[in-house]
Amino acid sequence: MRNYMLLPVLAFAATPALAQDRDAPPPGLAPQMDARAAANALNNPMVQNGVVGLIDALTDAVMETRVGPMAAIAPDSSIRPNDTLDSVAARRNPDYRNEIHRNAKQTVVAAGRTASAAVAMSDELKATTERVRRVLGMTDPN
Incomplete structure (x- = not known):
């Protein structure tokens, strides 16, 4: 009987999903x-700071995950009933957030340097390709 009482609630909750246009185009690339x-x-530097800020925010969101229930199945662990990933990590390394921030910053800076080097190499490889084409164009295949 209780299941029948939930039916109107579920139908009401599903109404927005049912109202979606099935023929709507997928979001653009x-x-x-x-x-x-x-x-x-x-x-x-402004983009780098923005990327690092995003990484920090994502880290915060993940680190709020409650892991306390794991204490019941791992009684010998250091997990406490009200723990989050953040509290467990902070007990192991109080400076872990600063380390994540520093590593993220270094990684984004390195990605910028790597991308610049890749662009420079791409230009050089294009020039090499053109030189090889010129040489092959001057060579008689017979």
Whole structure:
């Protein structure tokens, strides 16, 4: 009998999903960025700070995960009933958040340098390809 009482509640909750247009086009692809623009962006300190801020925010969101229930199945662990990933990590390394932030910053800076080097190598490989084509164009295949 209780299941029948839930039916109107579930139907009401599903109404927004049912109202969706089935023929709506899928969301468009993100605008494409060429390698040079990506390298420039990754070398921009404001973009780097934004990326690091996003990593920090994502880290915060994940670290709020409650792991306390694991204490019941692992009684010999250091997990306490009200623990989150953050509290467990902080007990093991009080400076872990600063380390994540520093590592994220270093990684984003390295990604910018790597992207710039890749663009430079791409330009050089294009020039090499053109030189090889010229040489092959001057060579008689017979």
